[in-house]
Amino acid sequence: MVRDPSALHGARPRPAEDDPSETTGTERMLGEVGAPIGRAHRKQVHRDPWPDFAAFDPAPWPLPQRRRAAIQWAGRARNEHGSVQQFGQLTQVLASAQVELSLLGCLARMITDEVRHAELCARMALTLWPEGTAAEPQAFRWPRPRPPWADPPGAQQERDPEQRLAWAASAILTACCLGETLSRPMLDALVVVTTEPCAEAVCRQILRDEHLHATFGFEALGVLLPRLSAESRARLQTQLASDLAGFQRSVCGGIDIAEVAACSMVIERDEPNLGVLSDRQYAVIFYSCLETEIFPRLRELGLDPDAAWAARGRGKG
Numbered sequence: 001m002v003r004d005p006s007a008l009h010g011a012r013p014r015p016a017e018d019d020p021s022e023t024t025g026t027e028r029m030l031g032e033v034g035a036p037i038g039r040a041h042r043k044q045v046h047r048d049p050w051p052d053f054a055a056f057d058p059a060p061w062p063l064p065q066r067r068r069a070a071i072q073w074a075g076r077a078r079n080e081h082g083s084v085q086q087f088g089q090l091t092q093v094l095a096s097a098q099v100e101l102s103l104l105g106c107l108a109r110m111i112t113d114e115v116r117h118a119e120l121c122a123r124m125a126l127t128l129w130p131e132g133t134a135a136e137p138q139a140f141r142w143p144r145p146r147p148p149w150a151d152p153p154g155a156q157q158e159r160d161p162e163q164r165l166a167w168a169a170s171a172i173l174t175a176c177c178l179g180e181t182l183s184r185p186m187l188d189a190l191v192v193v194t195t196e197p198c199a200e201a202v203c204r205q206i207l208r209d210e211h212l213h214a215t216f217g218f219e220a221l222g223v224l225l226p227r228l229s230a231e232s233r234a235r236l237q238t239q240l241a242s243d244l245a246g247f248q249r250s251v252c253g254g255i256d257i258a259e260v261a262a263c264s265m266v267i268e269r270d271e272p273n274l275g276v277l278s279d280r281q282y283a284v285i286f287y288s289c290l291e292t293e294i295f296p297r298l299r300e301l302g303l304d305p306d307a308a309w310a311a312r313g314r315g316k317g
Ligand SMILES: [Fe+2]
Pocket: 009, 080, 083, 113, 114, 117, 206
C-alpha cells in the first residue's frame, strides 16, 4: 500500500526531490492571496495564539545548527501538506461512499489542522534560516505532493460502494492508525527536547491536534471494518505487513529493534535544540509506539499485527 512512506505523518521528512515543472518554494506557499481569503484562513487556521516567530533571536545559534533544523522543518512542512492532500482524497471517497456525516465533519477538521501544521512548519523553517532561501534555495523547494497509495476506485467501480469503503479503510490504516499515531510520541519528544520557545510552541500546537488524528484512525476503522467483505479485510492484513516494513525503513534509519531493545533511553531536555531528534530517538519512539499503542489497538480491531510484523520482510501478511 505504501508507495512512499516518507510522505506520511510519522515518517521522517526527507530532502525534496522534484520535477522542476511541478515544484514551487516554501515562501510562495506562504504567499497572500487577498484580504478576505487571508482573514478567513487566519480565523480557521490560526486558532491557538500564533507562535511569535518574529521573537526568534538567531544570535545564540550557530549557523550549521539553524540550517540543520530548518531543513528538517521544511521537510515537515511538505509532509504536512501531503496530509492535506491525503485527507482531502479520503474525504472525497468517503463522501462518495455515503458514510455518516460525522466522519466527514471530523475529517474536515483534520484537513484544516494539516493546513495549520504545514504553515507552522514552513514559517518555522524560514524563521530559523531566512538567509537559506538565497544561499540554498533547494532546501526550501516544495514539490507537488504525491499520495502514498494507489488511486481510489474510479469510474469502473462507481457502482460498487464496498470498493470505496475498502480503499478508505486501507488509507485510514496507513495514514492514521500508523502515521498519525507514530507522529504523536515524536511530537511529545520534540516538545521535551526543544529548548527554543518559538519552536517549542510550534511543536505543542501540532501535538494538540495529533491526538484527535490518531483517535480518528482507530475509531473510523472500527466503523468501516464490519462493512467490508472478508477479502477486503484479508487485504488489510496483508497491507499491514508492507506498511510496517515501509515505516520501519523510513523512520528508523537502519536501526534494528534489537539495537534499541536493551537500552533504556530517556528523552529529556539537554543541549540547545531547535526541534530535532536523533536517529536513535526516532527508532526508540517507533518501536515503543508500535508495542504500546498501535499493536494493542489493531488487535482490538481484529487485525493481527504480530503476524504482520513477522511477515514484513517476506512481502506477505
Ligand atoms: Fe499534521
